[in-house]
Amino acid sequence: xxxxxxxxxxxxxxxxxxxxxxxxxxxxxxxxxxxxxxxxxxxxxxxxxxxxxxxxxxxxxxxxxxxxxxxxxxxxxxxxxxxxxxxxxxxxxxxxxxxxxxxxxxxxxxxxxxxxxxxxxxxxxxxxxxxxxxxxxxxxxxxxxxxxxxxxxxxxxxxxxxxxxxxxxxxxxxxxxxxxxxxxxxxxxxxxxxxxxxxxxxxxxxxxxxxxxxxxxxxxxxxxxxxxxxxxxxxxxxxxxxxxxxxxxxxxxxxxxxxxxxxxxxxxxxxxxxxxxxxxxxxxxxxxxxxxxxxxxxxxxxxxxxxxxxxxxxxxxxxxxxxxxxxxxxxxxxxxxxxxxxxx
Amino acid sequence: xxxxxxxxxxxxxxxxxxxxxxxxxxxxxxxxxxxxxxxxxxxxxxxxxxxxxxxxxxxxxxxxxxxxxxxxxxxxxxxxxxxxxxxxxxxxxxxxxxxxxxxxxxxxxxxxxxxxxxxxxxxxxxxxxxxxxxxxxxxxxxxxxxxxxxxxxxxxxxxxxxxxxxxxxxxxxxxxxxxxxxxxxxxxxxxxxxxxxxxxxxxxxxxxxxxxxxxxxxxxxxxxxxxxxxxxxxxxxxxxxxxxxxxxxxxxxxxxxxxxxxxxxxxxxxxxxxxxxxxxxxxxxxxxxxxxxxxxxxxxxxxxxxxxxxxxxxxxxxxxxxxxxxxxxxxxxxxxxxxxxxxx
Numbered sequence: 001x002x003x004x005x006x007x008x009x010x011x012x013x014x015x016x017x018x019x020x021x022x023x024x025x026x027x028x029x030x031x032x033x034x035x036x037x038x039x040x041x042x043x044x045x046x047x048x049x050x051x052x053x054x055x056x057x058x059x060x061x062x063x064x065x066x067x068x069x070x071x072x073x074x075x076x077x078x079x080x081x082x083x084x085x086x087x088x089x090x091x092x093x094x095x096x097x098x099x100x101x102x103x104x105x106x107x108x109x110x111x112x113x114x115x116x117x118x119x120x121x122x123x124x125x126x127x128x129x130x131x132x133x134x135x136x137x138x139x140x141x142x143x144x145x146x147x148x149x150x151x152x153x154x155x156x157x158x159x160x161x162x163x164x165x166x167x168x169x170x171x172x173x174x175x176x177x178x179x180x181x182x183x184x185x186x187x188x189x190x191x192x193x194x195x196x197x198x199x200x201x202x203x204x205x206x207x208x209x210x211x212x213x214x215x216x217x218x219x220x221x222x223x224x225x226x227x228x229x230x231x232x233x234x235x236x237x238x239x240x241x242x243x244x245x246x247x248x249x250x251x252x253x254x255x256x257x258x259x260x261x262x263x264x265x266x267x268x269x270x271x272x273x274x275x276x277x278x279x280x281x282x283x284x285x286x287x288x289x290x291x292x293x294x295x296x297x298x299x300x301x302x303x304x305x306x307x308x309x310x311x312x313x314x315x316x317x318x319x320x321x322x323x324x325x326x327x328x329x330x331x332x333x334x335x336x337x338x339x340x341x342x343x344x
Numbered sequence: 345x346x347x348x349x350x351x352x353x354x355x356x357x358x359x360x361x362x363x364x365x366x367x368x369x370x371x372x373x374x375x376x377x378x379x380x381x382x383x384x385x386x387x388x389x390x391x392x393x394x395x396x397x398x399x400x401x402x403x404x405x406x407x408x409x410x411x412x413x414x415x416x417x418x419x420x421x422x423x424x425x426x427x428x429x430x431x432x433x434x435x436x437x438x439x440x441x442x443x444x445x446x447x448x449x450x451x452x453x454x455x456x457x458x459x460x461x462x463x464x465x466x467x468x469x470x471x472x473x474x475x476x477x478x479x480x481x482x483x484x485x486x487x488x489x490x491x492x493x494x495x496x497x498x499x500x501x502x503x504x505x506x507x508x509x510x511x512x513x514x515x516x517x518x519x520x521x522x523x524x525x526x527x528x529x530x531x532x533x534x535x536x537x538x539x540x541x542x543x544x545x546x547x548x549x550x551x552x553x554x555x556x557x558x559x560x561x562x563x564x565x566x567x568x569x570x571x572x573x574x575x576x577x578x579x580x581x582x583x584x585x586x587x588x589x590x591x592x593x594x595x596x597x598x599x600x601x602x603x604x605x606x607x608x609x610x611x612x613x614x615x616x617x618x619x620x621x622x623x624x625x626x627x628x629x630x631x632x633x634x635x636x637x638x639x640x641x642x643x644x645x646x647x648x649x650x651x652x653x654x655x656x657x658x659x660x661x662x663x664x665x666x667x668x669x670x671x672x673x674x675x676x677x678x679x680x681x682x683x684x685x686x687x688x
Binding site for chain 2: 059068069232236245246251252253254265266267269270271272273274275276277278279280281282283286
């Protein structure tokens with residue numbers, strides 16, 4: 001069989017603000033691969049089916065000399081992230097052709113040879129979900145919501161929960177977990193369309209933070225006992241202002257800071273002391289070992305039964321990755337952003 | 345017996361910056377009391393021996409319409425705070441003349457009649473400590489250190505602990521508790537004299553934050569696993585910068601903010617997420633029920649045996665309260681600030 005194009009998305013340049021498609025990242029179609037003869041060296045050949053586009057990827061687009069919680073992208077190399085693929089050929093007894101696998105560190109590349117089977121989670125998918133769900137509500141974003149809610153929320157009867165970016169894959173899952181516990185949920189999102197989605201999943205107070213003042217909403221509907229923070233900045237300041245004593249703040253991300261040189265300066269941190277607030281930053285990687293097994297037993301079934309709903313914003317083809325990354329950083333995506341790289 | 349002067353310290357005016365003696369607070373000697381005949385109405389007459397001067401009192405000097413975690417002082421009324429007194433007369437069977445009592449809400453007044461015996465802790469003082477210790481290392485500041493260290497520090501072998509205002513009654517107790525656990529302790533203070541005290545109690549790295557750069561010290565001696573924050577602001581920012589992954593930040597106070605209209609703006613809160621920091625604000629009142637008994641069994645004995653050392657800055661007479669308050673707010677006190685109101 002003749003070699004086929006092996007398209008890739010390369011990290012091209014360290015951005016100072018938003019990552020620009022064609023500048024920060026470029027699609028490259030210069031490489032080819034012979035799917036039948038390429039050497040496996042005891043490993044296996046994967047056809048990439050889905051890659052995930054996530055907010056935290058912006059943090060990897062940095063000077064590699066800067067330490068952070070995730071390794072940097074390297075200029076000239078493919079981006080990588082969570083992905084799902086199908087095995088085309090294998091020399092590893094643990095993995096066989098036709099297996100579907102999920103892993104961190106999928107290169108943004110149509111085909112690749114991998115070796116360490118332990119790093120790949122074999123998707124059974126008895127629920128027959130679309131495979132893209134396994135990078136979303138049944139993948140890292142879903143785990144982020146589920147694991148940290150279990151670890152840090154300490155929900156109590158009557159609690160009021162505020163979730164920022166509540167229409168996103170993490171926020172929407174958190175909001176629905178909170179509703180399952182019978183709590184009042186306030187959710188913010190950046191468009192009326194997203195607000196309508198929030199209402200459809202049972203969020204009690206859904207509002208568009210671009211047209212309504214977050215602090216006013218929280219002061220009217222709070223005080224809040226649990227704040228799931230995806231954004232930081234002014235929204236975190238409003239949540240501190242409207243927090244009840246002994247509130248739990250789960251610090252999942254601060255996307256409002258990622259693309260600015262100067263972050264918003266929070267003026268009321270003293271509430272941390274005066275309201276005895278427990279604030280927990282976390283990296284979901286640290287919680288995988290504790291909660292993954294329970295998660296896979298619980299969440300795909302809930303999704304299949306419609307107990308957890310999600311929005312997906314799927315684009316086709318790796319060529320679209322740069323656009324998808326920019327949309328996620330600027331809040332323009334409408335649900336979990338995924339790239340459908342190929343059908344099986 | 346003729347009536348005697350019953351001197352008081354009144355809250356006179358809400359301050360905008362530092363509380364000024366003679367302006368924010370005034371000493372008033374216009375009242376008298378007849379110690380033999382004043383009516384008890386079933387209560388007891390207390391002679392005030394010691395009152396405590398603490399940083400948090402600044403927060404009570406506010407417009408009473410502003411809600412906060414402690415009730416406000418009222419203009420024209422005496423200040424109040426933790427104190428120790430001796431019972432002169434009593435109509436309450438639970439309390440008898442000669443008893444020494446400790447309580448919150450001692451008015452800054454030489455003599456007063458009180459009623460609710462449950463609010464007064466009877467000091468046994470088998471260790472024969474100076475009574476002023478019971479508003480310091482064996483009182484609220486000691487409990488602040490002990491209770492919150494037990495609740496939030498989660499110390500692990502090899503941890504590095506940073507304590508700000510480490511020569512104060514809270515900080516010094518925290519530093520010594522951390523040393524008992526065999527941990528490396530970094531402590532900052534605002535004078536070379538305080539630094540010398542820190543060295544004398546075993547602090548491994550003691551420095552004067554006015555002459556050494558906090559961030560540089562922490563980056564050289566850290567990363568830090570536990571930060572005991574008494575100051576907030578720029579020091580908190582430095583601690584976030586030098587924090588190890590999974591660091592625990594205990595937010596005891598933010599004195600750097602108390603007397604300014606515009607607090608310092610922390611620029612690097614994103615480390616809360618990227619380093620998975622657990623930040624616990626607390627009010628020690630909430631921890632009394634859980635730890636007070638253990639505290640009284642443990643700490644006075646440690647103090648008597650010299651295992652916990654402390655500095656005390658005692659002034660004599662209620663007339664000195666205004667000066668003491670200002671010194672505490674501006675960091676000029678040399679140890680736990682107390683007013684010795686009277687000898688027995």
